[in-house]
Amino acid sequence: MNLAVIGYGNPLRGDDGFGWRVIDMLRSEGGASDALLESHHQLTPEMAELLSRLDRVIFVDVSLTGEPGEVTHRELVAPPKLNLANIHQFTVETLLAYSSQLFGRAPEAYLVTTVGASFDYEEVLSDAASRAVPAAVRCVRDLLQFPFPASAGSI
Amino acid sequence: MTPSSRVKTLTIDGRPVSARSGETILKVARENNIFIPTLCHMDGLSPVGACRLCLVEIKGSSKLVPACITSIFEGMEVSTKSEQLDKYRKMILALLFSERNHVCSVCVSNGHCELQTLAQTLGLEHVHVPYLYPVMDVDASHERFVSDHSRCVLCTRCVRVCEEIEGAHTWDIMGRGAEAKIISDLNQPWGFSESCTSCGKCVHVCPTGALFEAGKSTAEMTKRQFLPYLSLMRGEKND
Amino acid sequence: MPKTIHIDPVTRIEGHAKITIHLDDKGRVNDARFHVTQFRGFEKMVEGRPFTEMPSVMARICGICPVSHLIASSKACDRILAVQIPTTAILLRRVLNLAQLVQSHALNFFHLSAPDLLLGMDAPVDERNVFGVMQKHPELAKKGIWLRKFGQEIIEWLGGKRIHPAWVVPGGVNAPLASDKRDAILKRIPEAIQITRDALDLYKRILDDFPEETRTFANFPSLFMGLVNDKNELEHYSGTFRFIDAAGHIVADRVSPRDYARYIAESVEPDSYLKSPYYKPMGYENGMYRVGPLARLNIVDRCGTPLADEEWAEFRSLGRGAVLSSFHYHFARLIEILFGIEMIERLLNEPDILSKDVRAVARVNNHEGIGVSEAPRGTLIHHYKVDEHGLMTWANLIIATGHNNLAMNRGVLQVAKHFVDGKNIQEGMLNRVEAVVRAFDPCLSCSTHAVGQMPLRVELYGAEGELLDRKERAS
Numbered sequence: 001m002n003l004a005v006i007g008y009g010n011p012l013r014g015d016d017g018f019g020w021r022v023i024d025m026l027r028s029e030g031g032a033s034d035a036l037l038e039s040h041h042q043l044t045p046e047m048a049e050l051l052s053r054l055d056r057v058i059f060v061d062v063s064l065t066g067e068p069g070e071v072t073h074r075e076l077v078a079p080p081k082l083n084l085a086n087i088h089q090f091t092v093e094t095l096l097a098y099s100s101q102l103f104g105r106a107p108e109a110y111l112v113t114t115v116g117a118s119f120d121y122e123e124v125l126s127d128a129a130s131r132a133v134p135a136a137v138r139c140v141r142d143l144l145q146f147p148f149p150a151s152a153g154s155i
Numbered sequence: 156m157t158p159s160s161r162v163k164t165l166t167i168d169g170r171p172v173s174a175r176s177g178e179t180i181l182k183v184a185r186e187n188n189i190f191i192p193t194l195c196h197m198d199g200l201s202p203v204g205a206c207r208l209c210l211v212e213i214k215g216s217s218k219l220v221p222a223c224i225t226s227i228f229e230g231m232e233v234s235t236k237s238e239q240l241d242k243y244r245k246m247i248l249a250l251l252f253s254e255r256n257h258v259c260s261v262c263v264s265n266g267h268c269e270l271q272t273l274a275q276t277l278g279l280e281h282v283h284v285p286y287l288y289p290v291m292d293v294d295a296s297h298e299r300f301v302s303d304h305s306r307c308v309l310c311t312r313c314v315r316v317c318e319e320i321e322g323a324h325t326w327d328i329m330g331r332g333a334e335a336k337i338i339s340d341l342n343q344p345w346g347f348s349e350s351c352t353s354c355g356k357c358v359h360v361c362p363t364g365a366l367f368e369a370g371k372s373t374a375e376m377t378k379r380q381f382l383p384y385l386s387l388m389r390g391e392k393n394d
Numbered sequence: 395m396p397k398t399i400h401i402d403p404v405t406r407i408e409g410h411a412k413i414t415i416h417l418d419d420k421g422r423v424n425d426a427r428f429h430v431t432q433f434r435g436f437e438k439m440v441e442g443r444p445f446t447e448m449p450s451v452m453a454r455i456c457g458i459c460p461v462s463h464l465i466a467s468s469k470a471c472d473r474i475l476a477v478q479i480p481t482t483a484i485l486l487r488r489v490l491n492l493a494q495l496v497q498s499h500a501l502n503f504f505h506l507s508a509p510d511l512l513l514g515m516d517a518p519v520d521e522r523n524v525f526g527v528m529q530k531h532p533e534l535a536k537k538g539i540w541l542r543k544f545g546q547e548i549i550e551w552l553g554g555k556r557i558h559p560a561w562v563v564p565g566g567v568n569a570p571l572a573s574d575k576r577d578a579i580l581k582r583i584p585e586a587i588q589i590t591r592d593a594l595d596l597y598k599r600i601l602d603d604f605p606e607e608t609r610t611f612a613n614f615p616s617l618f619m620g621l622v623n624d625k626n627e628l629e630h631y632s633g634t635f636r637f638i639d640a641a642g643h644i645v646a647d648r649v650s651p652r653d654y655a656r657y658i659a660e661s662v663e664p665d666s667y668l669k670s671p672y673y674k675p676m677g678y679e680n681g682m683y684r685v686g687p688l689a690r691l692n693i694v695d696r697c698g699t700p701l702a703d704e705e706w707a708e709f710r711s712l713g714r715g716a717v718l719s720s721f722h723y724h725f726a727r728l729i730e731i732l733f734g735i736e737m738i739e740r741l742l743n744e745p746d747i748l749s750k751d752v753r754a755v756a757r758v759n760n761h762e763g764i765g766v767s768e769a770p771r772g773t774l775i776h777h778y779k780v781d782e783h784g785l786m787t788w789a790n791l792i793i794a795t796g797h798n799n800l801a802m803n804r805g806v807l808q809v810a811k812h813f814v815d816g817k818n819i820q821e822g823m824l825n826r827v828e829a830v831v832r833a834f835d836p837c838l839s840c841s842t843h844a845v846g847q848m849p850l851r852v853e854l855y856g857a858e859g860e861l862l863d864r865k866e867r868a869s
Contacts, residue, residue, distance in 0.1 A: 012454065021280065028275040045505050045535075046542040101528050102536045123258075130281030261450045295444055295783035346783075369784075370755060372563040373450035
């Protein structure tokens with residue numbers, strides 16, 4: 001199995017760096033199931049090439065709406081093709097579509113997120129996001145481990 | 156007294172171990188590959204028990220004791236891990252991080268820093284106390300070395316190595332509490348110090364990037380381990 | 395009744411910004427502004443820090459193009475050391491800078507601009523996106539990815555796989571190039587060149603589909619500024635400044651970067667944190683100039699590499715004098731990609747490229763340093779002052795988006811005048827205003843991607859500040 005965990009966001013903007021912290025924690029714990037661990041400032045098209053070589057990928061991101069600190073995950077599905085309104089930037093779904101349409105295959109993919117509370121110019125997470133890091137790490141580990149993880153839901 | 160009567164038995168985290176009388180808990184734990192976090196401690200320098208990261212629990216005592224300066228006794232039962240200890244150690248680290256300006260990503264010691272490693276090892280994810288963001292000086296007056304007070308944790312390793320090993324006593328502490336600060340000579344810029352021999356020992360015992368070699372860029376400052384060899388050369392006993 | 399149309403944020407540029415279009419009583423476009431909220435704390439923050447930290451600190455201004463700041467900053471630090479930098483270190487820094495140029499331009503052309511160019515400005519919004527490009531031109535999208543990776547991997551192989559490489563240091567670089575890495579890069583050159591030439595062919599074929607855009611896209615006279623080498627060829631690392639006017643005449647030449655302050659003045663606009671530099675001898679009103687790919691190709695006498703020179707000749711035939719339409723930024727970017735690849739090959743074949751002598755060590759020998767480089771988006775100036783111990787006392791940065799600020803406002807105004815009639819908000823009109831801004835490729839790195847996910851909002855205000863109309867695009 002080729003596995004990867006990709007955290008993305010701007011670590012200089014508070015909770016936007018959540019994905020980085022989750023990757024850091026996975027690294028400091030000595031990795032996770034031989035998965036490739038990567039942190040990125042933003043999603044870029046060339047990641048599609050990496051994706052096409054993976055069996056499973058877990059993205060870690062932060063979202064804006066909801067109860068700060070809540071950790072959720074959902075399975076991602078590559079959009080069936082066009083007819084999707086207004087994709088103006090690279091989302092994880094865009095990347096998956098890139099992967100499947102340009103390179104012939106896309107991995108099983110999940111998105112783990114928490115809800116951010118502060119996006120100021122700082123390198124520290126808010127209390128809520130900080131508390132969510134271990135939960136997100138557990139969530140990532142579960143998703144990496146289980147062959148058929150539970151479908152979307154809260155933990 | 157026969158040598159055997161000086162051997163004491165005790166348990167650390169439930170493991171029975173034996174040690175010689177007078178040894179510290181930290182030394183015995185390390186001999187038995189039991190991890191206790193430390194910051195101010197350094198083999199080859201006198202212990203001061205200042206940072207409190209090595210606090211452990213002893214059965215029958217409500218007090219937490221620093222492992223680096225507490226001697227073992229017969230029948231002692233030591234715990235190096237507990238929820239309480241974990242909480243206190245993280246609190247100590249959080250206070251250290253919040254007290255000065257530690258920006259790992261641009262630090263000369265990034266990747267080679269004991270404070271950074273401790274935060275990772277102990278799983279410090281977040282600093283819950285407000286940062287003080289004090290305005291701290293950088294003293295770059297020395298020809299070869301720089302001191303950046305923003306990164307100093309007041310472990311006093313530099314003070315001790317300078318006094319005990321080099322015999323110069325250039326460094327000392329001025330002020331108390333949050334005002335405390337490492338100074339050279341009588342609080343003169345390092346470059347003007349009359350007593351400094353420019354030996355660089357203080358730079359190499361500094362656990363963070365507070366003391367570093369001039370001209371080093373981000374992540375380039377690696378520290379040399381010279382004290383164990385020095386102790387060996389001087390024929391100091393291992394106890 | 396005067397109205398204000400807000401377009402907020404500009405989608406698909408790398409960051410977050412806002413455009414306001416001000417209408418007069420008769421609903422005609424009166425003024426247009428591109429608002430940037432930029433993090434300017436860096437200049438203040440660095441005071442009192444050792445200058446040796448600057449390359450790493452400055453690289454953190456931008457998570458998207460850290461390499462550009464790294465190069466300009468290390469060059470300013472070199473001046474503080476005031477010693478000769480080893481030749482190999484300069485060759486390697488040049489390769490790094492060009493790799494950044496290639497990958498940044500590739501992202502802009504193949505992924506950010508391609509939907510507009512290949513599918514048409516007025517294509518329905520649910521088709522005019524990267525999916526549309528993938529479906530219509532799958533091979534092109536794939537090649538774009540390949541080219542991005544080509545640049546990205548060179549950066550990783552040279553500087554280590556980190557977002558803010560600490561490889562470039564005052565005095566040089568901190569590790570030499572391994573021969574296997576050089577060979578790996580050289581092996582990819584032919585494919586990189588082929589991809590770029592194919593993209594150029596495609597671009598030239600579709601150019602005729604955009605007569606209106608080439609005519610109106612920030613197509614106005616301005617000065618152009620950039621670096622040229624001693625043979626007046628394209629230069630991204632050293633060289634001297636050249637300013638030309640819209641007719642292509644040289645206004646100032648062989649200007650040492652150290653004298654930039656004699657030629658460039660900066661004004662601060664009240665509604666934007668971005669400083670607006672202008673060419674000092676001509677004053678604020680007339681001294682507007684542009685930097686970046688278009689400017690660089692306008693000021694040079696030739697590129698200096700064979701394939702890029704062929705394309706450059708064609709580019710220059712697009713206008714008498716300087717090429718003025720910002721639409722041709724796209725063409726200019728492709729030519730620069732070609733130049734970058736050819737030059738990387740040339741540099742990697744230099745006999746000294748694998749030398750271990752890559753760093754000069756020195757103390758503070760100079761209390762002031764100015765470092766200039768050409769970043770993908772244009773000229774980048776870092777200016778530092780230090781005390782006798784090398785601690786920073788002052789810093790001034792002029793970034794590419796800043797140089798272009800006045801021109802960008804002019805460009806938005808021009809398009810708005812042409813396409814906005816104040817009565818209704820048409821999809822095509824908004825797209826064109828946005829596309830102008832994108833053509834300048836402003837880098838607003840300090841934004842979060844999470845905030846960038848906010849839906850596009852258009853608001854129309856009346857004279858009393860009351861909200862007249864509001865349209866939102868679902869994101």
